[in-house]
Amino acid sequence: MFSGDVYLIPTLQNASDVSLSYDTPVYASLVNAAGETVAEWDEVWSLSLKPNEEIENKSFFVKGLSAGTYTFTMEVNKDRALTESYYVNNSFVRTFTVLPCEDDLNSFRVEASVEMA
Numbered sequence: 001m002f003s004g005d006v007y008l009i010p011t012l013q014n015a016s017d018v019s020l021s022y023d024t025p026v027y028a029s030l031v032n033a034a035g036e037t038v039a040e041w042d043e044v045w046s047l048s049l050k051p052n053e054e055i056e057n058k059s060f061f062v063k064g065l066s067a068g069t070y071t072f073t074m075e076v077n078k079d080r081a082l083t084e085s086y087y088v089n090n091s092f093v094r095t096f097t098v099l100p101c102e103d104d105l106n107s108f109r110v111e112a113s114v115e116m117a
Contacts, residue, residue: 008060008072010092014049021048025081028060028074038062038070067100 008030014020023046030039039062049055060072074092077084084090 006062006065006098008062009056010058010072010074011054011056012047012049012058012076013054014051015086015089017051019048019050022082023047024077025079026058026074026076027078028072030060030062031071031073033069038065065098067098069095069097071095 008028023044026041026043026045028041029037032038039060041060045058047055072092072094076090077087078090080087
């Protein structure tokens, strides 16, 4: 990844054998290598998932990240507002590195043409 704006798109999966449809609290944070919170989200997502279905239609947006290492953490149903038989799989943690951008991406121009046969 290069410095700038970043979309974080976690995969959510219904690991049960029944369909789920509910509003669930979602908490997420992005922390830099110094342990400082760069971004935080506390939202309620309306989800509808079939058994073993995965979705990636929810995202988190962070504008203007500097180069460095970051840890993204997401917890679904963190306060156990919804009754579940298994809470252990409700968190997601990933570390990633944003590289310095050496080019001015604002000055790029892309031209394309399509030849019809």
